Structure formats: C-alpha cells, structure tokens
Amino acid sequence: MNTVMQLMQSHSSVRSYTNREIEKSLLDSIVQSGQAASSSSFIQAYSVIRVTDGQNRESIAQAAGGQGWVIKAAEFLVICADMSRIQTCCEKSGVERLEGFAEHFIAATVDAALMAQNMMLAAESAGLGGVFIGGIRNAPEVVTECLQLPEQVYPVFGLCLGWPEDKMAVKPRFPVDVVLHQDVYQFAKVQDQVDEYDQQMADYYSSRQANTKNTNWSLQTASAVQGKKRQHMLAFLQAQGFLKR
Numbered sequence: 001m002n003t004v005m006q007l008m009q010s011h012s013s014v015r016s017y018t019n020r021e022i023e024k025s026l027l028d029s030i031v032q033s034g035q036a037a038s039s040s041s042f043i044q045a046y047s048v049i050r051v052t053d054g055q056n057r058e059s060i061a062q063a064a065g066g067q068g069w070v071i072k073a074a075e076f077l078v079i080c081a082d083m084s085r086i087q088t089c090c091e092k093s094g095v096e097r098l099e100g101f102a103e104h105f106i107a108a109t110v111d112a113a114l115m116a117q118n119m120m121l122a123a124e125s126a127g128l129g130g131v132f133i134g135g136i137r138n139a140p141e142v143v144t145e146c147l148q149l150p151e152q153v154y155p156v157f158g159l160c161l162g163w164p165e166d167k168m169a170v171k172p173r174f175p176v177d178v179v180l181h182q183d184v185y186q187f188a189k190v191q192d193q194v195d196e197y198d199q200q201m202a203d204y205y206s207s208r209q210a211n212t213k214n215t216n217w218s219l220q221t222a223s224a225v226q227g228k229k230r231q232h233m234l235a236f237l238q239a240q241g242f243l244k245r
C-alpha cells in the first residue's frame with residue numbers, strides 16, 4: 001500500500017473538534033482539490049456554500065436532527081448539485097434549456113459527491129477530520145431558505161471539518177469479494193460473506209471506545225433505511241426543478 005492508500009484506508013468520520021480554526025488558504029486548497037475530481041462531460045455541476053452565519057448553522061443543525069457538530073465544527077460546508085450554470089450556458093450558446101431530466105439529476109449529484117469526497121481526502125491529508133451530513137435532507141427546504149438556493153440547485157449533503165479532538169476506530173468494510181464480482185453478479189456468494197461480516201460488525205459495535213451498540217451491519221442498515229425514507233424528497237427536488245422527466 002502506498003501512502004495515499006494508507007490515508008484513504010485510515011478514514012473514520014470525525015464529529016468532535018478542538019476550537020482551532022482552519023486557515024482560509026487551507027480551506028481554499030481543500031475546495032480546489034475537490035474541484036480536481038472527474039466531472040461528467042466536464043459540467044462541474046456543483047457549488048459549495050461555506051456557512052459562517054451562526055443562526056444558519058443552528059437552524060441547519062436543528063433541521064439535521066440536532067447534530068451539534070454542525071455548530072461546533074470549524075467549517076461547515078453544504079455541497080449542492082448545481083445545474084443553474086448549465087442553464088445559463090445553454091442560453092448563452094443559443095440552445096434549448098434542458099430542465100428536469102433524471103439523467104442530469106444523476107450527473108449533477110454524482111459530480112457533487114465525487115467533489116465532496118475529494119475534499120474529505122484533501123482535508124484528512126492535512127490532518128483535519130470531517131463528517132458528511134445527509135441529515136440536512138430531513139428538512140431540505142430549511143437549508144434552501146437559509147442559503148437562498150435558487151432553482152436548479154439542491155443541497156445534497158453537508159460537510160463538517162475541524163481539527164480532530166477524538167477519532168473513532170476505523171469501521172471494517174465488507175471483504176473485497178462482496179463488492180468485487182468477477183464477470184457476472186454473484187448473489188449467493190455474497191450472502192454468506194455478509195453473514196460473516198455481520199458477526200465482525202457486531203464485535204466492532206460492542207467493543208468500540210464510544211457509542212457501543214448491540215447490533216450488526218444488517219440490523220443497523222435495515223433500521224437506517226426504514227428511518228430515513230425522506231418521502232418529501234421527490235416533491236422537494238421537483239420544486240427545485242429536478243426529476244420532472
């Protein structure tokens with residue numbers, strides 16, 4: 001393993017930070033590193049909102065289900081999928097505005113996620129820690145109003161960054177064979193390995209240094225997807241101009 005792979009594989013989300021600020025030049029480098037990610041057809045369909053207003057941080061933390069680290073983090077960024085510049089470039093080029101296509105929603109969301117993960121890695125390479133905040137989609141209209149997001153822009157998730165005070169142990173991932181298939185999808189093989197992984201995760205959850213739980217990956221995941229259906233999302237996305245066709 002080289003040092004980049006070592007860094008990647010030592011990731012764990014950080015939710016507890018010291019009071020130290022992040023220098024603006026370092027923040028800019030992190031965002032630039034995010035921008036270096038690949039981009040579908042080079043549309044660069046994302047924007048990042050740096051939230052410094054204390055009241056907005058409070059409102060968004062609340063909207064995300066009371067996640068205190070949104071307030072305490074040195075930086076809180078909202079990563080948006082942004083098709084608004086693409087509308088303008090279509091107008092400028094004298095071609096039809098293309099709004100609401102599912103394909104463009106996917107392209108913008110993937111662009112935003114790749115950019116955000118590059119930011120996370122850049123931040124971690126500088127000794128910072130962070131956590132993504134999908135909880136902002138509990139109340140996306142609150143975030144949209146706080147940040148004055150226009151149509152063709154939607155908040156995908158947040159990113160808290162700060163100097164780590166505390167770091168959890170790395171969470172074991174599936175064995176490579178569960179996610180890497182040879183030639184064809186091998187469903188049966190995967191099930192046995194997921195059963196073994198459940199045991200490994202049960203050990204991890206019961207023995208980690210904080211927030212110990214009596215659960216495993218399957219139980220935890222089933223509960224997470226049941227609890228986070230966010231059925232308001234389709235109507236919200238359509239109101240922002242996405243997913244209409």
Ligand SMILES: Cc1cc2nc3c(=O)[nH]c(=O)nc-3n(C[C@H](O)[C@H](O)[C@H](O)COP(=O)(O)O)c2cc1C
Nearest residue numbers: 011012013015064067131132133134135136157171
């Ligand atoms: C898109 C996305 C949204 C997330 N949302 C939250 C969140 O709202 N709150 C939180 O504490 N962690 C959140 N997480 C962090 C995950 O819980 C975490 O990545 C996962 O449990 C794996 O743990 P690790 O990052 O420490 O390896 C999110 C992660 C991703 C990728």
